[in-house]
Amino acid sequence: MPLTDSKIRATKPSPTPFKLTASHGLYLLVSPGGSRLWYLKYHFDRKEYSARWIREPNRRIRSDICIKLRYLRPVNGLPG
Secondary structure, three states: OOOOHHHHHHOOOOOOOEEEEOOOOEEEEEOOOOOEEEEEEEEEOOEEEEEEOOOOOOHHHHHHHHHHHHHHHHHHOOOO
16 A cells, blocks of 8 residues: 555654655654654665655655665765
8 A cells, every 4th residue: 555645644653663664665754752754775785774864745855855865876875
């Protein structure tokens, strides 16, 4: 089931942080305080990394950032 804007808005914080996965390594981390941070999980040189950015971009900006991070980081040699 895809992660939609309405599902994100309806999500309530819990006592422990949890992830809402979108696609292609993109996920939203919801903290106990209610903040929501977007991360992109990717692999570089056989290691797993996570890139974090702005708090709550709209869906269009989110997908553009995901594409740029996925393709530019390995080319530029920026692991984390």
